Amino acid sequence: xxxxxxxxxxxxxxxxxxxxxxxxxxxxxxxxxxxxxxxxxxxxxxxxxxxxxxxxxxxxxxxxxxxxxxxxxxxxxxxxxxxxxxxxxxxxxxxxxxxxxxxxxxxxxxxxxxxxxxxxxxxxxxxxxxxxxxxxxxxxxxxxxxxxxxxxxxxxxxxxxxxxxxxxxxxxxxxxxxxxxxxxxxxxxxxxxxxxxxxxxxxxxxxxxxxxxxxxxxxxxxxxxxxxxxxxxxxxxxxxxxxxxxxxxxxxxxxxxxxxxxxxxxxxxxxxxxxxxxx
Amino acid sequence: xxxxxxxxxxxxxxxxxxxxxxxxxxxxxxxxxxxxxxxxxxxxxxxxxxxxxxxxxxxxxxxxxxxxxxxxxxxxxxxxxxxxxxxxxxxxxxxxxxxxxxxxxxxxxxxxxxxxxxxxxxxxxxxxxxxxxxxxxxxxxxxxxxxxxxxxxxxxxxxxxxxxxxxxxxxxxxxxxxxxxxxxxxxxxxxxxxxxxxxxxxxxxxxxxxxxxxxxxxxxxxxxxxxxxxxxxxxxxxxxxxxxx
Numbered sequence: 132x133x134x135x136x137x138x139x140x141x142x143x144x145x146x147x148x149x150x151x152x153x154x155x156x157x158x159x160x161x162x163x164x165x166x167x168x169x170x171x172x173x174x175x176x177x178x179x180x181x182x183x184x185x186x187x188x189x190x191x192x193x194x195x196x197x198x199x200x201x202x203x204x205x206x207x208x209x210x211x212x213x214x215x216x217x218x219x220x221x222x223x224x225x226x227x228x229x230x231x232x233x234x235x236x237x238x239x240x241x242x243x244x245x246x247x248x249x250x251x252x253x254x255x256x257x258x259x260x261x262x263x264x265x266x267x268x269x270x271x272x273x274x275x276x277x278x279x280x281x282x283x284x285x286x287x288x289x290x291x292x293x294x295x296x297x298x299x300x301x302x303x304x305x306x307x308x309x310x311x312x313x314x315x316x317x318x319x320x321x322x323x324x325x326x327x328x329x330x331x332x333x334x335x336x337x338x339x340x341x342x343x344x345x346x347x348x349x350x351x352x353x354x355x356x357x358x359x360x361x362x363x364x365x366x367x368x369x370x371x372x373x374x375x376x377x378x379x380x381x382x383x384x385x386x387x388x389x390x391x392x393x394x395x396x397x398x399x400x401x402x403x404x405x406x407x408x409x410x
Numbered sequence: 411x412x413x414x415x416x417x418x419x420x421x422x423x424x425x426x427x428x429x430x431x432x433x434x435x436x437x438x439x440x441x442x443x444x445x446x447x448x449x450x451x452x453x454x455x456x457x458x459x460x461x462x463x464x465x466x467x468x469x470x471x472x473x474x475x476x477x478x479x480x481x482x483x484x485x486x487x488x489x490x491x492x493x494x495x496x497x498x499x500x501x502x503x504x505x506x507x508x509x510x511x512x513x514x515x516x517x518x519x520x521x522x523x524x525x526x527x528x529x530x531x532x533x534x535x536x537x538x539x540x541x542x543x544x545x546x547x548x549x550x551x552x553x554x555x556x557x558x559x560x561x562x563x564x565x566x567x568x569x570x571x572x573x574x575x576x577x578x579x580x581x582x583x584x585x586x587x588x589x590x591x592x593x594x595x596x597x598x599x600x601x602x603x604x605x606x607x608x609x610x611x612x613x614x615x616x617x618x619x620x621x622x623x624x625x626x627x628x629x630x631x632x633x634x635x636x637x638x639x640x641x642x643x644x645x646x647x648x649x650x651x652x653x654x655x
Contacts, residue, residue, distance in 0.1 A: 212586075253630050256629055
């Protein structure tokens with residue numbers, strides 16, 4: 132398994148190049164690029180500029196593990212307004228285009244958002260249809276779409292079996308699950324999600340979580356590896372059982388009050404111990 | 411030699427194109443009965459794809475799914491190919507050109523029931539203004555600017571329901587935006603104190619205006635929306651241009 136971490140973790144005020152240097156020095160193999168979440172990688176970043184990003188990643192001795200985005204929280208594929216949905220689809224298309232340019236084969240998408248206003252059944256229907264269509268585009272690009280399980284915040288596809296049904300309904304080989312083991316909270320157990328989804332897992336996000344549902348600003352339930360309530364030996368065993376050999380991508384929140392770069396080093400070491408099973 | 415009166419002549423002229431399809435609801439003059447044109451069954455229902463004027467495409471899909479689920483035979487046609495039918499549905503459209511409004515008026519005049527679901531709340535402001543004008547000029551309906559239900563009531567944190575009273579008393583969830591409607595027409599549905607759907611007599615036919623989209627709910631299998639659609643179909647046949655509540 133290979134280690135990666137998001138460029139959205141690069142401390143504020145640092146340049147992309149400084150961040151890449153830190154990522155390399157702290158022991159990662161790759162970097163996850165977040166479209167729309169960092170100044171250097173926006174929707175209006177040109178193809179040439181994207182290629183410059185790739186060049187910088189290569190110069191740092193890294194590769195791009197995948198392309199993610201947080202843009203779908205404000206522009207969901209499940210919106211009622213067709214103009215918003217069109218923009219949401221365009222974001223996914225741009226992720227696919229840039230993934231090709233960045234020579235990676237996976238993107239992360241937050242597929243839908245259940246809200247008080249837009250109810251579950253609508254979200255499900257729209258997401259299935261959107262993923263069926265985008266799944267065709269993904270197949271042509273040979274880039275897999277990983278729909279992330281954002282269980283509590285997305286209020287959608289809350290159980291592993293339901294997520295499996297969703298993927299079956301979508302029925303596109305280039306649409307799978309980007310599994311975040313820190314997003315399951317008290318709604319289940321990460322190791323069971325790994326077992327159920329096995330070969331459909333496109334990438335894995337790593338963080339730990341306190342088993343209390345939801346978040347509340349600074350009282351976030353998310354924390355660094357081994358500080359929360361995930362059963363890491365069970366997660367290690369499940370990864371072995373399903374033969375997962377892909378990217379492990381650290382997706383922490385900024386939890387360090389001082390020496391923020393230390394979080395990169397500590398997390399890299401923790402991932403090494405997870406991979407080795409020294410828990 | 412019999413002489414046609416002016417009124418009778420106009421009646422024949424108007425019915426001639428439709429006679430090509432046979433069995434026109436409202437029945438034309440006897441003169442058209444002979445010779446009998448080739449039989450072509452009037453479809454139970456027509457779904458009109460308004461093309462670029464269909465603002466809510468998912469509504470179009472939703473109505474098709476709903477009709478299929480209700481086992482109502484339907485054909486999907488472009489505006490130019492609309493013909494008489496038991497029920498004519500125009501889903502998710504915006505009347506930002508006179509052509510569609512005139513086509514619907516003509517069909518109503520000939521005795522058809524047209525169910526027009528406005529998607530104008532999701533179109534540009536200019537397009538909505540044209541729809542507003544078309545509805546007023548063509549059908550005498552006065553529609554207000556779309557209301558944003560969820561932004562208008564921040565903190566209320568509850569869905570609002572459209573209360574249909576015709577052809578069935580049923581509650582269907584809001585679709586975030588509504589177009590309030592008034593004018594000389596019978597109420598079909600209301601959301602709180604706003605009338606959001608109505609029906610009006612247009613010569614021999616009926617025009618039903620839906621200011622809150624129903625199609626998206628049909629598309630995701632909402633059982634109440636489905637019941638409502640199933641009720642529209644027989645209601646449109648029995649209306650025969652009586653406007654009873």
